Amino acid sequence: MTRSIARRTAALLIALMAAGCAGDYEGAPGAGSGGPAPGGNAGSIDAFYKQRIEPRLAFCRTCHVPGGVADVEDGRLFMLGVEPGNDQPLLRASWEALGGNGVGDQAESRILLMPSGRDARSHSGGAPWPVDSAAYADMAVMLACFEHPAGCLDGTGGGPVVADAPLLGSARGGHAWFDFCEGRDDSVALPPDPRSLVVPGVNAGKAVFFNAYWKDCHREDVPVGEEDAPTTCGELRDQWARGEALIKGDGAIGAGWYFGGSGLDGNFSAADYNLLWQAWGLPGRPDNFDQLAAERYGMALGTARNPYPMPGENPDASDGGSGQLPVGFTQLRGSDGTWTGNIGVNCHVCHSGKVGDPDEGEGLGVVFGGSNSLSEFGQIDIDLGGSAVPGVPLPLPVVVGKTRGTNNALALQIIVFLIAQDIRPLDPDFLGFALLTPNGGSIDAPAWWNMGHRPVKFQDGFLAMDALRSDFGFYLPGPGPGGFDWVRQHVRAGDTYISSLKAPAWPQAVDTALAEQGAVLFHAKDLWAAELNNPVPRPEAGNGSCASCHGAYAPRYVNDPAFLDTPALEGIASYIVPRDLIGTDPARVDSDSEAAEQHGKDNFFAYPETINADPDLDCSTQNRAEIRQGREVGYLAPPLYGVWASAPYFHNGAVPTVWGVLQPADRPTIWRRVSTPTRPDQFGQVVMGYDTRFARAYDRERLGWKYDVLACGDEGTTPYLDCNPSNHPDDPNLSLLLNLLSGSNPYTWYVGFGATRNEQLEDRKIYNTAMYGQGNQGHDFTAVLTDQERRALIEYLKTL
Structure with missing residues (x-):
């Protein structure tokens, strides 16, 4: 100084x-x-x-x-x-x-x-x-x-100072229509969908930047055979009610399920479910069977009744039974309310999780529509000794996630190959796409409560948000006219319910003064200011702040015309950050190749009816060169409503806390979330899931889940292919080969037969960032923040 x-x-x-x-x-x-x-x-x-x-x-x-x-x-x-x-x-x-x-x-x-x-x-x-x-x-x-005090006030005007809008406040996601209709009559007309305002030219020169735009997949001139969007509050409520029964489950009449639509057959019977303890290697059915099933398969037990018949029970004589299913399963019922004893797997197996327990604070417990990092997807197929997919008699010899809590649900090559109406066997371009395109690797499902604030969907903006059919990809009751018709009939109601969901509110007191500092930093701090010497290239537009990519939330900035063209754009994020600028693991975006886009555009889920020479009207695959028109491929920066409740972070779930997102140097290389404590009399006999108890397992300072850092060679990190191949002293060749194969072929990543022993299930809790598609690099531009600024930003994010 x-x-x-x-x-x-x-x-x-x-x-x-x-x-x-x-x-x-x-x-x-x-x-x-x-x-x-x-x-x-x-x-x-x-x-x-x-x-x-x-x-x-x-x-x-x-x-x-x-x-x-x-x-x-x-x-x-x-x-x-x-x-x-x-x-x-x-x-x-x-x-x-x-x-x-x-x-x-x-x-x-x-x-x-x-x-x-x-x-x-x-x-x-x-x-x-x-x-x-x-x-x-x-x-x-x-x-x-x-x-110069003398005469300094001559000619100055008086009048009151207009009060500034507050720095704190959040809509907590969902869709603006539901807030609008609160307390209004059914006949009231809905305003325009805020997402439809995101069109080329919107927010030009403003602090928040958009480069991916809303597409109307249900234009009057394009018959798609689906229910129209609601126009009044009454229509909105009607669609919501039908969608709730379809999506939520909990034994509702008309509930949907995995590859079965809303039929009554189910993925497996309650009788088979009741015998799963045998596959667990236990000597008898445990008294805490319901909890152990939820723990083993990575789901939450909710407080709402979700019944199934226990051994010896008649479901109709016991109002569905006295057992409690986790939220990812639902017992199916006939239209007259009769219980079938058949159980279906539903969307919540991947899309709903749990943060805390209800006795720990208001709003804690099951989180519907959150990014579920609990799921051990597909393990129940292994334990049943057969596939839960109708028509497939044996467990599929693949895994859909290398680590508990992740999956590769958007397996582009497999989906297009299975659903394509014409697989073009002699087309070398198609064969190159189907056999040689990189695999997308691990994915952490995005939160549903952000859908009402996203004009495009998936991690890379692969489809328009109004391309509703893709949300029912796993409900499709078989390809072909019958299955496609079922999707057309139900998808609008399902989407209406999904888009209504709100993020849970932070359950504890917030340091308001610190959070307000964070609000200013989030919306106004230029991470590329000259004196910060940020080595990452500056984005093409925006003010260089967090809000530039992730949207504006604070009422003061939402109502500032320097940030948004209209306050209706509050919380909307629609910036696809170029692949090399964001720097995160590229496997997912690389798998969405030009070949995938070109062949995917004809897929039922991509609304091929809308293909148009005008790119502003074409609602099919959105990363095709003719649609992008020079925009670089990359990852879509998501809205941040409820971000505190959606750990771990990045599109692949590679970073366990928000602190790690903001400070790249503090990200662990090999880590494992803590598990729910085992009951003493069952120690060593059962597999528990990730601990979700708020006081015990949640890091309130760093905003995310507590974890243990592991070193290469620690128990569970063997064989050596689980360790960093560049540093391992023995033989890294196999690990390098597997990563190379996964990067040049869409199928080798899936090789594996699931866990057949408890030890294997325990090892799947280890997240290794050296494995293909699981890198924790990128988002390095936040390294220029000070620790005090990171603490302020974290306190602010609690309020969203």
């Missing part, structure tokens, strides 16, 4: 200490001078300060207070107090510490230059006072009064 800065800082500290004893400044001595200011208008200056300046400083006080994120070497030159009534002398002292109004005709105080965005040094709070704003004009008058 130079002597000049040291002297100015000392003067500011003296002013801070003086302010600690200061009271109300109404009528106090002018300009902090200890006496009346020259010109005899001290009272007028004080009145102007109280009316026009003190409210403006509320924003500055968010960060420029002792202990705030601006409490750093340069930021200490402008510091305010905890109480607003004490800030007049501190403002004067800060003005002096920053060199007053400077010298010369063009000189201006940094107090004006930085918040107006005209200082060469960046302002982490952005530019809240543009040159043409009332705040800028008022502060310019006040600083002129500091320098």
Whole structure:
């Protein structure tokens, strides 16, 4: 620190200490001078300060207070107090510490230059006072009064200061239509879908950037044979009610299930389910069978009744039975309400999880529509000794995830190959796509509660959000006209329910002051400011903040025309970040090759009816070259509603906490989430799932799940192919070969027969970032943040 800065800082500290004893400044001595200011208008200056300046400083006080994120070497030159009534002398002292109004005709105080965005040094709070704003004009008058009190208020206007919108507040996801219809009559017409506002040219030059756009897959000129979107609150409620029965399960009439639509056969019988303890190697049916089934197969037990008949029970005589299924299973019922004793696997096996228990706080427990990182997808097929897929008699000799909690549900080559109406056996381009395209690797399912704020879907924007059929890919009751017709008849209602879901609210108290600092940083801090020397290339547009990619949420910024064209765009994120800029594991985006896009466009799920020479009207595969028109392929930055409840992070679930996302250096290489404690009398005999108890397993400081860091060679990390191939001292060749094969063939990644022993299931809890598709690299531009800024951002994210 130079002597000049040291002297100015000392003067500011003296002013801070003086302010600690200061009271109300109404009528106090002018300009902090200890006496009346020259010109005899001290009272007028004080009145102007109280009316026009003190409210403006509320924003500055968010960060420029002792202990705030601006409490750093340069930021200490402008510091305010905890109480607003004490800030007049501190403002004067800060003005002096920053060199007053400077010298010369063009000189201006940094107090004006930085918040107006005209200082060469960046302002982490952005530019809240543009040159043409009332705040800028008022502060310019006040600083002129500091320098020349006499006559400084001549010609200044009066009037109240418009109150700023708050920094904290969140819609918590869902779809805006449900908020709109709250308390309104069924006949009320719905406003435009906010996602439909995201079209080419929207938000041009604004802080939030969009480069992927809404497509209407249900235009009047394109008959797709599906129910129209609702137009009134009554239609919305009707579709929601039908969709809830279809999607939620819990024994509802009409519930949907895995490759069975809403039929009554189910994936397996309750009688078979009741015998699963035999496959677990237990001597008899345990008294906590329901919990153990949920733990082993990676699902949550909810508080809502979800019955099945236990041994010896008649389901119709016992209202479905006295057993409790996990949320990923549902017993099927006839249209007259009779119970079948057949069980179906539903969407929640991958898309719903659990955070905490209801006794730990309001809103804790089962999380519908969250990103379920609990699932041990497909293990029940192994334990049943046959496939749960209708028509397939044996367990499929593949695994759909290398690690518990991940999957590869969007297996493009397999889906297109199985569903394609013409597999083009002699087309070399098709064979090249089907046999040589890289595998997508591990995927962590996105949260449903963000669907109402995404114009495109999947990790790379592969399809338009209005391409509803893809959401029912695993409900398709067999390819062909019958199955396709069932999807057409039901998909609108299902989507309406799914898009209504809200993210759970953070269950504990929030440090409001710290969260407000985080809100400012999230929306306004330029991570590519010159002095930060960010080595990652700057995005093509936006203001360089988190909001630039992930959307605006704070009411103050949502209502700021510098951020959004209209507040209706609140929370919408639709920026596909180029592959090499985001830098995360490329396996998923590489698997969505041009060949996959070209052959996928004719797939039933991609709405081939909409294929059009006009790319703005074409609703089929969205990453084809003719649709992208020069936009680079990459990963879609998601909205961040309920981000605290959707760990682990990145598209492949490679990072267990938000802290690790923001600080790349702290990401573990091989890690394992903690497991639910085993009951003492069952220790060593059963497999427990990931622990979801909030007090025991959730890291509230780093925002995510607690985990153990493992080293290569620790128990469960063998054989050697589980370790980092570049560092292993023995033989890395097999691991390197498997990664190479997975990167050049879509099927080798699936090789495996699932876990047949408890030890194998335990080992699948280990997440190894050296394995194909599971890298934890990327998002490195947040390395320029300070730890204090990361803590503030994390506190803010709790509020979304």
